Amino acid sequence: MSNEFIVKGITKAKLPSDYGSTGFKMFKGSILNSVEVAYETWGKLSVNNDNVILLFTGLSPSSHAASSDKNNEKGWWEFMIGPNKPIDTKKYYVVCVNSLGSCFGSTSPASVNKETGDVYGLNFPELSIEDIAKAGHSVLQTLGIDYAHTVMGPSMGGMTALAYALLYPNSLSNLVVISAAARALPFTISIRSLQRELIRSDPLWNEGIYDKETAPLNGMKLARKLGLMSYRAANEWRERFNRARLPKSENKKMFDIEFEVENYLNHNSKKFVSMFDPNCYLYLSRAMDLFDVAEHGGTVNAGLAKIHTKKNLIIGVESDILFPIDQQEELAEGFKKAKKNFKFEKLKSIQGHDSFLVDEKNFSKVIYNFFND
Amino acid sequence: MSNEFIVKGITKAKLPSDYGSTGFKMFKGSILNSVEVAYETWGKLSVNNDNVILLFTGLSPSSHAASSDKNNEKGWWEFMIGPNKPIDTKKYYVVCVNSLGSCFGSTSPASVNKETGDVYGLNFPELSIEDIAKAGHSVLQTLGIDYAHTVMGPSMGGMTALAYALLYPNSLSNLVVISAAARALPFTISIRSLQRELIRSDPLWNEGIYDKETAPLNGMKLARKLGLMSYRAANEWRERFNRARLPKSENKKMFDIEFEVENYLNHNSKKFVSMFDPNCYLYLSRAMDLFDVAEHGGTVNAGLAKIHTKKNLIIGVESDILFPIDQQEELAEGFKKAKKNFKFEKLKSIQGHDSFLVDEKNFSKVIYNFFND
Numbered sequence: 249m250s251n252e253f254i255v256k257g258i259t260k261a262k263l264p265s266d267y268g269s270t271g272f273k274m275f276k277g278s279i280l281n282s283v284e285v286a287y288e289t290w291g292k293l294s295v296n297n298d299n300v301i302l303l304f305t306g307l308s309p310s311s312h313a314a315s316s317d318k319n320n321e322k323g324w325w326e327f328m329i330g331p332n333k334p335i336d337t338k339k340y341y342v343v344c345v346n347s348l349g350s351c352f353g354s355t356s357p358a359s360v361n362k363e364t365g366d367v368y369g370l371n372f373p374e375l376s377i378e379d380i381a382k383a384g385h386s387v388l389q390t391l392g393i394d395y396a397h398t399v400m401g402p403s404m405g406g407m408t409a410l411a412y413a414l415l416y417p418n419s420l421s422n423l424v425v426i427s428a429a430a431r432a433l434p435f436t437i438s439i440r441s442l443q444r445e446l447i448r449s450d451p452l453w454n455e456g457i458y459d460k461e462t463a464p465l466n467g468m469k470l471a472r473k474l475g476l477m478s479y480r481a482a483n484e485w486r487e488r489f490n491r492a493r494l495p496k497s498e499n500k501k502m503f504d505i506e507f508e509v510e511n512y513l514n515h516n517s518k519k520f521v522s523m524f525d526p527n528c529y530l531y532l533s534r535a536m537d538l539f540d541v542a543e544h545g546g547t548v549n550a551g552l553a554k555i556h557t558k559k560n561l562i563i564g565v566e567s568d569i570l571f572p573i574d575q576q577e578e579l580a581e582g583f584k585k586a587k588k589n590f591k592f593e594k595l596k597s598i599q600g601h602d603s604f605l606v607d608e609k610n611f612s613k614v615i616y617n618f619f620n621d
Numbered sequence: 622m623s624n625e626f627i628v629k630g631i632t633k634a635k636l637p638s639d640y641g642s643t644g645f646k647m648f649k650g651s652i653l654n655s656v657e658v659a660y661e662t663w664g665k666l667s668v669n670n671d672n673v674i675l676l677f678t679g680l681s682p683s684s685h686a687a688s689s690d691k692n693n694e695k696g697w698w699e700f701m702i703g704p705n706k707p708i709d710t711k712k713y714y715v716v717c718v719n720s721l722g723s724c725f726g727s728t729s730p731a732s733v734n735k736e737t738g739d740v741y742g743l744n745f746p747e748l749s750i751e752d753i754a755k756a757g758h759s760v761l762q763t764l765g766i767d768y769a770h771t772v773m774g775p776s777m778g779g780m781t782a783l784a785y786a787l788l789y790p791n792s793l794s795n796l797v798v799i800s801a802a803a804r805a806l807p808f809t810i811s812i813r814s815l816q817r818e819l820i821r822s823d824p825l826w827n828e829g830i831y832d833k834e835t836a837p838l839n840g841m842k843l844a845r846k847l848g849l850m851s852y853r854a855a856n857e858w859r860e861r862f863n864r865a866r867l868p869k870s871e872n873k874k875m876f877d878i879e880f881e882v883e884n885y886l887n888h889n890s891k892k893f894v895s896m897f898d899p900n901c902y903l904y905l906s907r908a909m910d911l912f913d914v915a916e917h918g919g920t921v922n923a924g925l926a927k928i929h930t931k932k933n934l935i936i937g938v939e940s941d942i943l944f945p946i947d948q949q950e951e952l953a954e955g956f957k958k959a960k961k962n963f964k965f966e967k968l969k970s971i972q973g974h975d976s977f978l979v980d981e982k983n984f985s986k987v988i989y990n991f992f993n994d
Contacts, residue, residue, distance in 0.1 A: 370875050434862040434882035435855035441883045442846050444876055446819070449839060456875075466822060473815050474847070482808035482945060489807040491913065502743050502829075503817055503903055507910070509807035510814045530876055537880070540864065569942070572855060 251351065251358035251367055251460055251525045255310045257318030258286040258346070258353045261390040263383075275382070278373030282362045285383045286346040286353025287311050288318070290329055291337035293393070300393050301335060302384055302420075303344040304401030304408035307532050308524055310352035313344040327608045334616040340397065347408070348383035349375040349531045357456070357527035368527075369456035375531045377404070377539040381411035385419065398619075400424035402604040403571065404532065407539050410579075413555040414544045422559040424618060426604050426611075427568055429575035430541035430548045430582065436570055439478050440533045443471035447526050456527050465521045471529065472517040481567035481600030485509055541582075552582035560590035561618045563604070563611070570601040591618070624724065624731035624740055624833055624898045628683045630691030631659040631719070631726045634763040636756075648755070651746030655735045658756045659719040659726025660684050661691070663702055664710035666766070673766050674708060675757055675793075676717040677774030677781035680905045681897055683725035686717040700981045707989040713770065720781070721756035722748040722904045730829070730900035741900075742829035748904045750777070750912040754784035758792065771992075773797035775977040776944070777905065780912050783952075786928040787917040795932040797991060799977050799984075800941055802948035803914035803921045803955065809943055812851050813906045816844035820899050829900050838894045844902065845890040854940035854973030858882055914955075925955035933963035934991045936977070936984075943974040964991070 263272055263283045271281040288311045293300065303313060305324070314329035314337075315322055329335045329342055349372070351358040357372040364371075388396065399420045401409040406428025413423050432440075447453055450467025458464065492508040505511055541551035560583055564576025573594060580592035593614045597603035604611050636645055636656045644652040661684045666673065676686060678697070687702035688695055702708045702715055722745070724731040730745040737744075761769065772793045774782040779801020786796050805813075820826055823840025831837065865881040878884055914924035933956055937949025946967060953965035966987045970976035977984050 374875070431864060433855055434858040434864065434880065435850065435853075437864075437880050438846075438850055438858070438882050438886055441878065441880075441886070442843065442850070445846075446843060448876065449843065451824075470815065470819060470822065473811075473818070477808065477811055477815070480808075482806055482942070483947075485807040485811070491804060491807065491810075502747070503821065503907060505814065507807065507810050507814070509811050513811055513814070534876060569855070574856075 249459070250360045251463070251527070252353065252356070253351050253523065253525070255286065255312055255319070255346075255352045256321070257316060258288055258311055260284045260286050260353055261387045263386045263390075272383075274373055275376035275378035276374050280355065280373060283348070283355045283383070284353070285348060285355070285387050287387050288313070288316065288344050290314060290316055290342040291340050293341040293391075297393050297395065298397060299340045300388065300396045301340045301342045302388060302396045302399045302412070303342060304380065304384060304399075304405035304412075305344065305347060306403035306405055307529070307536070308520070310350070311344045311346040313342075324605065327612060328615060334612045334619065336619065340619075343387065343391070345384045345387050347380045347404070347532065349380065349528060349535065351525035351528040354383065356525070357531050358525040367459075370527065372527070372531060375535045377407045377535050378411045378415060380408045380535070381415055384408070384412065385416055394419065396420040398422040398424060400426070401428070402426035403428055403601065404536050407536065410541060410555075411539065413557055414541070414551060417554060417556055420557060422561075423555065423557040424561045424563070424615070425579060426563045427565055427571050427576070427601055429571045430552070430579055431539060432537050433572070433575065437537045439474060439570065440537055443474050444530050444533055446470040446474065447530060453526060458526075464526050468521040468524070468526050468529070469517045472520045473513045476513055476516055478570045479600055479602040481569065481598055483567065484598045484600065487598070548578065549582045549585055552579065552588075553586035555588070558589060559618075560588055561593065561614070562590060563593045563595065563614055565595045565597045565600065565603045567598050567603070568601045622832070623733045624836070624900070625726065625729070626724050626896065626898070628659065628685055628692070628719075628725045629694070630689060631661055631684055633657045633659050633726055634760045636759045636763075645756075647746055648749035648751035649747050653728065653746060656721070656728045656756070657726070658721060658728070658760050660760050661686070661689065661717050663687060663689055663715040664713050666714040666764075670766055670768065671770060672713045673761065673769045674713045674715045675761060675769045675772045675785070676715060677753065677757060677772075677778035677785075678717065678720060679776035679778055680902070680909070681893070683723070684717045684719040686715075697978065700985060701988060707985045707992065709992065713992075716760065716764070718757045718760050720753045720777070720905065722753065722901060722908065724898035724901040727756065729898070730904050731898040740832075743900065745900070745904060748908045750780045750908050751784045751788060753781045753908070754788055757781070757785065758789055767792065769793040771795040771797060773799070774801070775799035776801055776974065777909050780909065783914060783928075784912065786930055787914070787924060790927060790929055793930060795934075796928065796930045797934045797936070797988070798949075798952060799936045800938055800944050800949070800974055802944045803925070803952055804912060805910050806945070806948065810910045812847060812943065813910055816847050817903050817906055819843040819847065820903060826899060831899075837899050841894040841897070841899050841902070842890045845893045846886045849886055849889055851943045852973055852975040854942065854971055856940065857971045857973065860971070921951065922955045922958055925952065925961075926959035928961070931962060932991075933961055934966065934987070935963060936966045936968065936987055938968045938970045938973065938976045940971050941974045941976070
């Protein structure tokens with residue numbers, strides 16, 4: 249049995265037949281057979297196929313970006329996608345793909361390798377952000393779509409959108425990159441490297457061989473806590489928790505949690521661990537460290553110069569410590585040097601890297617403006 | 622056998638006899654018996670006893686702040702302390718104490734409880750920053766010193782210096798608080814809380830019962846890595862490591878380290894784990910979360926108003942993410958509101974919280990100026 253998680257309402261695209269005989273050729277050269285990619289759609293495809301928005305996600309969400317007839321649960325970008333919302337599904341046909349390598353329906357380390365009958369685990373080949381972009385491109389092909397009006401994504405999804413524009417420069421009109429970067433900084437790499445080490449230090453990880461009942465949940469919890477710290481911002485937490493204490497407990501043991509912020513981290517990390525596969529986390533996390541626009545041209549600027557979208561929007565948040573604002577400035581500078589048409593929105597949101605998920609007001613406005621200028 | 626570490630050249634002060642019959646009364650009410658505090662000194666005490674600088678340390682160093690006749694190894698603040706150095710031992714008699722609760726000669730969770738013959742471990746009572754200040758005060762008493770020219774410290778040592786000025790307002794003339802705060806922010810608490818959880822998640826921690834041969838070294842290594850991230854700054858690492866890779870290895874396994882920054886973290890954390898006791902780390906770390914100047918007056922400002930030193934110097938670093946510059950500004954504001962004589966030095970050092978250890982140029986200058994104005 250696979251270690252995948254079930255998401256209601258997804259469709260699984262089997263990759264186009266031109267890959268059929270040789271399998272899916274990955275960016276670093278490995279071949280992956282029988283690849284499926286999960287996706288969801290909202291809105292209707294126009295007669296001219298000219299209203300497609302392809303959306304890539306951050307590391308942890310599924311393709312369920314918004315509620316739909318097939319799945320009425322709220323999605324991870326519920327405020328952004330829907331009729332009359334900033335990404336207006338009355339006008340656009342939105343396709344959100346579950347990243348290749350993620351555990352929500354796409355082929356991943358949590359899937360069963362049909363050739364062996366076992367879960368891939370560490371037998372899954374090294375994953376690149378480019379592979380996620382390629383898998384998204386293949387989904388559009390299975391839908392008979394050659395051209396996207398806009399390719400976009402936040403965080404890892406922003407890196408994937410950049411990879412898409414580099415790999416398929418003639419297949420998209422516009423690009424929106426949110427809280428992402430041309431490549432990871434050493435500080436960001438160190439956070440992710442430690443997260444992976446926390447998972448791998450859990451004896452239950454067992455070199456990637458476990459099933460859902462024996463998964464390394466403590467390692468995942470610790471990694472998620474570190475994730476939450478890097479996704480948020482010190483000043484937001486100061487406003488939200490300050491030094492608020494938990495009620496005194498009679499049975500309190502030495503080093504039990506005492507502060508509200510510790511309780512928040514406990515609660516949120518526990519919620520997450522049973523919702524994501526540890527091996528998938530490792531692969532996707534490493535893919536973000538390795539991605540580098542400079543591999544597509546020698547330097548970051550040379551890579552960016554190869555992108556020839558009509559309109560580009562780069563959004564960054566000043567309180568982001570994981571993808572600091574300098575990195576979105578670097579993207580903007582690159583587009584400027586290459587004389588591209590771009591807009592750089594530097595937002596004052598206080599919620600750090602996660603602002604795109606929670607600062608509805610600021611993010612709705614800049615995304616709305618992009619599609620209505 | 623204790624879990625303490627041996628430091629050459631220290632002296633151990635047995636606490637003054639006025640505590641003798643009842644033991645050392647801790648800030649939160651517990652009694653600790655047979656308390657010893659390790660310290661080192663540099664320079665000569667003046668005839669009038671008016672040239673004493675009492676130095677408290679950050680969480681991890683010993684009292685060996687600088688080399689001396691008794692121990693010629695370099696100390697943690699070698700560039701700062703010595704003849705003709707910013708803290709000039711030709712003029713001043715410098716006393717650096719190993720914090721109560723630390724494993725370098727002072728009574729701590731790593732010490733043997735003389736009543737039971739066992740290492741304290743978690744039977745050590747809850748530790749407060751105020752206890753460390755009180756232990757430092759007792760050291761001066763054993764030396765026959767009633768009054769310090771200056772009490773100072775960086776990081777946890779800065780908090781301890783504040784606690785000292787609050788507990789013994791008539792026992793010091795001047796105060797120097799470096800990269801510290803009136804109280805910890807929730808973001809800082811969350812980093813330290815996770816560090817403690819990493820140690821406690823190591824099966825070898827065993828609820829604090831281990832000896833040096835069976836200590837939870839992996840948990841310590843993980844905690845130290847997170848520490849290093851919080852002590853340094855993203856931009857420094859960008860300049861220092863950027864995305865430099867390690868040489869390709871034939872035997873590389875999936876998720877082995879690939880970047881120089883990962884190698885740096887491995888190297889530095891491995892070096893540390895065999896040099897500090899895990900239980901001591903837990904106690905000192907928690908003490909920093911709990912310290913709050915507001916407990917000495919109702920609010921931070923009311924607490925600071927009770928300090929009546931003649932001169933106060935507050936130093937902060939703009940790139941510090943553990944004790945962000947706002948927190949030193951808060952201290953400065955408090956002194957300003959209370960109409961105290963203070964100077965606030967906001968340094969542009971790029972090395973984050975650890976700048977006081979490495980930015981010799983900027984730190985030497987402001988400390989020199991303080992003692993020579």
